[in-house]
Amino acid sequence: xxxxxxxRGDVPLMDRAIGRWIxxxxxxxxxxxxxxxxxxxxxxxxxxxPSELFDFNQSPLFVRQPTLEHWKxxxxxxxxxxxTLNTTIVAIASTAISLFCSILAGYSLARLRYRGAGAMxxxxxxxxxxxxxxxxxxxxxxxxxxxxxxxxxxxxxTYPTFLIPFCTWLLIGYFKSIPRELEESAMVDGxxxxxxxxxxxxxxxxxxxxxxxxxxxxxxxxxxxxxxxxLNDSVAKTIPVGVTQEFIxxxxxxxxxxxxxxxxxxxxxxxxxxxxxxxxxxxxxAGAVKG
Amino acid sequence: xxxxxxxxxxxxxxxxxxxxxxxxxxxxGYLLLVPTVLILVVFLxxxxxxxxxxxxxxxxxxxxxRFIGLGNFKFEFTIDRPFxxxxxxTFLYTGVTTVFKLSLGMGMALLxxxxxxxxxxxxxxxxxxxxxxxxxxxxxxxxxxxxxFSVVNWAAVHLHLVSYPGPNWFGSTTTALAALMIVNxxxxxxxxxxxxxxxxxxxxxxxxxxARVDGASRWNQFTHITLPxxxxxxxxxxxxxxxxxxxxxxxxxxxxxxxxxxxxxxxATWAYQWGVPGGAIGLGAxxxxxLFPLLAILVAATLVxxxxxx
Numbered sequence: 190x191x192x193x194x195x196x197r198g199d200v201p202l203m204d205r206a207i208g209r210w211i212x213x214x215x216x217x218x219x220x221x222x223x224x225x226x227x228x229x230x231x232x233x234x235x236x237x238x239p240s241e242l243f244d245f246n247q248s249p250l251f252v253r254q255p256t257l258e259h260w261k262x263x264x265x266x267x268x269x270x271x272x273t274l275n276t277t278i279v280a281i282a283s284t285a286i287s288l289f290c291s292i293l294a295g296y297s298l299a300r301l302r303y304r305g306a307g308a309m310x311x312x313x314x315x316x317x318x319x320x321x322x323x324x325x326x327x328x329x330x331x332x333x334x335x336x337x338x339x340x341x342x343x344x345x346x347t348y349p350t351f352l353i354p355f356c357t358w359l360l361i362g363y364f365k366s367i368p369r370e371l372e373e374s375a376m377v378d379g380x381x382x383x384x385x386x387x388x389x390x391x392x393x394x395x396x397x398x399x400x401x402x403x404x405x406x407x408x409x410x411x412x413x414x415x416x417x418x419x420l421n422d423s424v425a426k427t428i429p430v431g432v433t434q435e436f437i438x439x440x441x442x443x444x445x446x447x448x449x450x451x452x453x454x455x456x457x458x459x460x461x462x463x464x465x466x467x468x469x470x471x472x473x474x475a476g477a478v479k480g
Numbered sequence: 481x482x483x484x485x486x487x488x489x490x491x492x493x494x495x496x497x498x499x500x501x502x503x504x505x506x507x508x509g510y511l512l513l514v515p516t517v518l519i520l521v522v523f524l525x526x527x528x529x530x531x532x533x534x535x536x537x538x539x540x541x542x543x544x545x546r547f548i549g550l551g552n553f554k555f556e557f558t559i560d561r562p563f564x565x566x567x568x569x570t571f572l573y574t575g576v577t578t579v580f581k582l583s584l585g586m587g588m589a590l591l592x593x594x595x596x597x598x599x600x601x602x603x604x605x606x607x608x609x610x611x612x613x614x615x616x617x618x619x620x621x622x623x624x625x626x627x628x629f630s631v632v633n634w635a636a637v638h639l640h641l642v643s644y645p646g647p648n649w650f651g652s653t654t655t656a657l658a659a660l661m662i663v664n665x666x667x668x669x670x671x672x673x674x675x676x677x678x679x680x681x682x683x684x685x686x687x688x689x690x691a692r693v694d695g696a697s698r699w700n701q702f703t704h705i706t707l708p709x710x711x712x713x714x715x716x717x718x719x720x721x722x723x724x725x726x727x728x729x730x731x732x733x734x735x736x737x738x739x740x741x742x743x744x745x746x747x748a749t750w751a752y753q754w755g756v757p758g759g760a761i762g763l764g765a766x767x768x769x770x771l772f773p774l775l776a777i778l779v780a781a782t783l784v785x786x787x788x789x790x
Contacts, residue, residue, distance in 0.1 A: 212594075213591070213594055213596050214596065216587075216591050217591060217592075217596060217602060220588060220591065220602075220606055221602065221605055221606065223666070224605060224606050224607075224608055224609050224666075224670065225605055225608065227609075227617060227620040227621060227624065227666075228608065228620070230620060230623070230624060230631060231620045234623065242629070243628075243629055245629055245634055249629075249631055249634060250631075286519075289515065290515040290516040290519060291516065293512040293513070293515060293516070294512060294513050294515075294516040296512060297508070297509045297510075297512035297513050298513075301505040301506075301508060301509035301512075302505055302509075303505050303506040303509040303510070304506070306509060309513060311783065313516070313520070314783070314786075315779060315783070316520055316524055316525075318723055318775075318778075318779045318782060319524065319528065319775075320723065320724065320726075320727035320771075320775070321727075321729075322727040322728075322729055322747075322748040322751070322768055322771065323528065323531065323727070323768050323769070323771060323772065323775070324524065324527045324528060324531065325752075325755075325768075326531060326534065326751065326755045326756075326761050326764045326765045326768065327527040327528070327530040327531035327534055327765060328523065328527045329541075329756075329761070330527075330530065330534075330761075331522070331523065331526070331527055331530075346519070346523060347523050349519050349523075350519065350520060350523045350524040353516050353519060353520065354520075357516065381499070381502060381503060382502065382503055382505075382508055383502050383508070407611065410613065411612075411613040411614060413613070413614070413615045413729070413730050413733075414729050414730070414752075418756060428613070428616075429613050429615045429616060432615075432616060432619065433615050433616075433619060433734055442622075442623070444623050447619055447623070448619070448620065448623065450616075451613075451616035451617070451619050451620060452616075454612075454613055454616050455612035455613060455616055455617070458611055458612055458613070459608060459611060459612055462604060462607065462608075462611050463604050466600060466603055466604040466607065467600075
């Protein structure tokens with residue numbers, strides 16, 4: 190009798206464990222497999238010799254004789270290091286410009302009451318929804334008349350068009366969450382409005398500014414279309430354009446180099462996010478959830 | 481002057497013109513917007529208006545062209561065969577991937593909303609496809625769909641899902657479009673996932689408890705509590721994703737660039753094809769403007785959807 194009772198108690202427990210595997214753990218493993226396999230494939234590819242790359246008689250999922258030749262080639266005999274420098278310069282400069290503009294604009298739209306503030310806010314939001322696809326052809330004329338072809342300034346000046354609206358929208362939300370009284374009491378104590386903004390509101394909004402900056406950095410690091418069109422000199426290119434353009438000759442794809450370049454181009458943003466995934470998620474959804 | 485003001489009253493702010501500007505909400509408000517407006521006008525509003533003119537002109541790379549009315553649009557809709565295909569592809573691509581991204585994202589959110597070990601790691605790993613540069617991950621997929629050395633086909637053959645050698649992904653229009661949709665879905669569903677997850681976490685738990693007391697099944701709880709509460713998030717995410725997919729350039733450009741035989745172009749890549757390598761900027765501008773009416777509707781819908789209650 191006693192054993193029967195214990196038996197009855199054990200089975201549901203086992204069932205629960207199995208049920209958890211079926212409902213939670215296995216689906217999570219499947220999800221991770223789907224999202225991560227392409228990266229695994231990139232890594233494996235970079236360590237294969239050319240003959241092994243095209244040998245599918247044995248399992249292609251593992252490397253039999255690892256080689257570093259693609260990595261050496263990438264860093265020593267291509268312009269990849271230069272593209273990394275270019276991409277970094279562009280990302281940092283356009284992020285700085287965008288943060289500067291959107292902190293000012295965000296503060297203005299979130300805090301100050303004046304005629305047309307609401308309309309301006311919506312106007313900036315609409316520009317966020319205008320895709321570069323609609324603008325890239327006329328922009329080539331603008332860039333040419335400014336003599337900026339093959340010049341990183343062409344990207345540093347155009348990326349803010351999609352970074353500023355995004356950051357401004359994000360920062361408006363942060364500025365609004367800071368109590369107005371803090372600022373008002375600073376002004377009662379004799380601070381001007383500008384001082385109240387730079388010494389009270391901006392320091393308190395630093396987490397928001399940090400995530401806006403992170404977004405802006407990533408978006409400009411990843412941008413492709415403008416960089417593809419405005420930069421033609423090999424030494425002027427950014428990583429996404431350089432890797433997709435220069436490691437393919439006619440029908441010859443240098444997969445080892447291509448994947449090594451693709452991985453290296455992904456590492457900075459991937460690292461950034463592995464440290465800040467929580468801020469990222471809350472920033473990403475701030476607009477959508479608070480609605 | 482300065483001495484006078486200082487002596488007059490140390491407590492009251494000095495009244496120089498520029499300081500009056502900085503202290504009035506109206507003046508400062510406009511002033512702070514100047515840098516933003518300047519950049520957006522020069523590099524966004526002006527190119528947009530200029531693009532409208534270009535679409536009505538015979539402009540080429542090196543010459544401004546002349547006014548030709550609706551000639552570009554007429555050429556596209558009546559003569560340029562790949563354009564019609566690109567137009568249908570764009571709708572198909574957006575429609576199909578949005579359905580998959582929404583359902584996979586919903587599944588991902590419901591899954592990640594439960595408690596399990598390594599939550600942070602799992603969330604970061606699941607988000608990776610959406611974070612890293614699209615063209616670079618698309619390159620990995622291009623290699624995975626390689627005509628002769630496709631690891632996808634290798635796996636499918638070894639699991640006896642298809643017979644050797646498996647589909648030649650970029651060899652036919654159907655499979656090439658399918659490949660485009662797979663890559664776009666893979667890249668896009670994590671965004672749906674984390675946004676919906678954030679929405680899920682704002683739903684009060686007592687709603688579910690009350691429903692359970694009333695004897696509602698899991699499915700009923702989902703349709704009567706979860707879905708209605710998620711509506712605002714779903715709407716915004718759907719609209720944003722539709723806009724981005726509709727104007728997508730990166731995945732189609734890198735993965736197929738129209739192959740085979742210009743049959744898998746979307747409007748963005750076809751506009752590029754005419755405008756940049758083809759040099760017909762006016763024609764290219766006209767093609768990308770075909771996106772505009774639908775985008776305008778979507779943007780208007782987004783504006784209504786995100787309207788903040790204040």
